Amino acid sequence: MNRHILSSSLCIRSFLGNRNKIYRPLYTLSTRNYYNKYNNTNGGSFRDSSNKYIAAIIGVGVCYYLIEDRLILKQVDCAKKFEPQHEKPRRDLPTYSAEEVSKHTNRESGIWVTYGIGVYDITNFISEHPGSKRNIMIGAGAAVDPFWHVYQFHKEAKILKLLEEFRIGNLKPEDRTSIDNQGNPYSNEPERNPEFIVRLEQPYNAEPPLSKLVENFITPVELFYVRNHLPVPNIDIKEYELEVEIESTGKTKTFSLNDLKKKFEKTGVVAVVMCGGNRRSEMNGVKEVRGLAWSGAACGNAVWTGIRLCDLLSAMGVKSDESSHVILEGYDRDPTYTPYATSIPLSKAMDPRGDVILAYEMNGEPLTRDHGFPLRCIVPGVVGARNVKWLGKITISKNEAESHWQQGDYKAFSPSTDWDNVDFKTAPAIQNMPVTSAICSPNPNDHEIKIVDGFMEVKGYAYSGGGNKIIRVDVTYDQGKTWHIADLQQLSDGENVSAGRHYAWTLWTIRVPIEKDQKYVEVWSKAVDSNYNCQPETFKNTWNLRGVVANAYSRVGVNLI
Incomplete structure (x- = not known):
């Protein structure tokens, strides 16, 4: 040939x-x-x-x-x-x-x-x-x-x-x-939960079974999805340093983890981290998209503890600026020594109510390697790609990160845009996530559907980015002829939780009546947030070639035994 x-x-x-x-x-x-x-x-x-x-x-x-x-x-x-x-x-x-x-x-x-x-x-x-x-x-x-x-x-x-x-x-x-001996970077990966549904082995990307996801309001670390873009770095805490650079002044300073703990007030936030491709597999059912075939479990809700990013930047003389950006780089690198990198607006980082923190604990324990040990930037309300793990460098710049993950991915386009005409320069990088909900239990793969006193219990989660509160989850089990309001479990207003600062998810439940001889039921859910944003009905008109921000109605059909 x-x-x-x-x-x-x-x-x-x-x-x-x-x-x-x-x-x-x-x-x-x-x-x-x-x-x-x-x-x-x-x-x-x-x-x-x-x-x-x-x-x-x-x-x-x-x-x-x-x-x-x-x-x-x-x-x-x-x-x-x-x-x-x-x-x-x-x-x-x-x-x-x-x-x-x-x-x-x-x-x-x-x-x-x-x-x-x-x-x-x-x-x-x-x-x-x-x-x-x-x-x-x-x-x-x-x-x-x-x-x-x-x-x-x-x-x-x-x-x-x-x-x-x-x-x-x-x-x-x-x-x-x-x-x-050939430099295999995956030879020292951490152990993982065997229950996980693995979407890609190397680099490791996996999610828990959907039904497991809603068993706890705070997602246990062992059930928190793992999204890795590159091999997991093996960081010696004794040698770890965080570098902070301000491009406009040329000022640079490094901090050990102990420096950060000693010099800045400890704080925390309950926040969802959700992959931009969460629920991609559902969008893929409309038309083929490119990306990992995540179900609705590429997200989790955890207690993140660390220091406020705004405190660190203020101590270095940084002032809020609507036109500047915070570039976040991880210790995870490719063979050319290029790190994973992305960025967020400086205005978000400098807002005390934005609750951006440099987290060293997850659910009260030190971060595990898969979740960013020893330091991870948590950007509440923002797509998971900006929640950089294994944080190694912070740069204050007039420009966004130049990396692929900022410029050439995690962007959404018109349904008429395909790989033959897409131009990634024309779309802004995803920051805040849209309102969504997902039915987690039961699902079509469940072998036993419990019917108690003529009712089937349906459970799921709802979430909206940007700190918007979920005010309602509507559920239908007759193709939208009638809608029923689900019971909600969510954080009450209080410390670090208030208008515009609802960064945790909402769990919801509803009892669906089942007739005696009924063999099949299809349940739909749609969430509504505090800005009255509502999920679109189908993926048809929100399809995009990367399958990101997938947030149409959640639909689950169940065969009843």
Whole structure:
């Protein structure tokens, strides 16, 4: 097969640009129309073949943000099952030492990389690469194995199959270090709850069963969903430092965790942290979206304890400014040493009633590694992506964070915007979350539905971002002909809870009457907040290509035994 021309049934959608772009996986496609659904984020046109598209899959660190997509995007089966060849010697090719490979790091000498025991020449594709060359060149003359530990997407069969098109030799067995010694960043991950529904193994993303979520008003740590973008850092508290920088003055200061505890007043807030993709699987039922297939349990309600961010910034002379931003960086980093980063408005951070805190405790105990040990920024009412874990640096800047997670993700678009015409620059980053509710118990997967005295108990949660209070949850079990008001469990006004500061969720229950011979019931819920915002009826008119801020009516149909 000509390496420059792919057959009509095999098209590459792996575009590599800078960190602020969304990249594409490799697909086996049968029609051009299907392909066009996944065109590039900058509106690029369909192409049957191109060196640069092929090259993109070889690059070290490419597909930065697609590792999560593999769980929900459909792929057409290959005609034949492919067995990876990178661990098998090719007798028709020469053998090279690691030292010989290391000499091939530029166009003059050729640009080689290794994967497993395979040696690959990617020279002809570097110059035509559509985006940054930096990520690919990091692996020049060396093994890509450590990088592909992070970017697990590369291990898909189709990519490995195409990789073999560029193989030029075998690596000496003695130069192949073991997998354990190849810098696997996932080799020291924390233990997790076996009850969790895992949406992605590496990096780890998982949620509890929905019915478990509403058993407690304060979500136990072991049941709090885990959303990781990169490997979990292993931080030595003795060496931990938080750096704070003010760009306008050039002032920089570092703090240990003990410094923060000693110098600033301890405070707390009960707040929900909700992933921007919560309930994405429901939106995906309308039209395919890109992202982890979260149900409604990618959220949790906890007691967060720490210090006020506004106290720390005020002590450094920062004044509230409507045009400035707080950039938050984590200790979690990719192989290029780029940290997870995002930002919030400075006005939110400096507002004492905004309750933004640097938390070192969760439910009265030190943060666990999965939830940000030793320090996490909690931004109540705001999408979970801004609640940065393993906080390492705070920067006060006139500009938003330049990271992918701020500029090229966690944004919502019109239902008519698809991957062939999306421009992420045209939409603001998500901050406050919209009003939502979710039916958690029962759900269609429950094997036993309890009917007591002719009634079925239905439980769920409701929440609205921006500190808005839930004032009502309406429930119907006759397709909207009649609506019934659920009983609510929520925090009363008091310390850290008042108008505009309702950051905890509301749990709700209702008893649905069941007729004697009834075999099926469908329940819908919709929440209303203190601004009289209400959930939309369906996902059809709120669909967006990333499946974020999914907040239509919650609908659960249950077969009655």
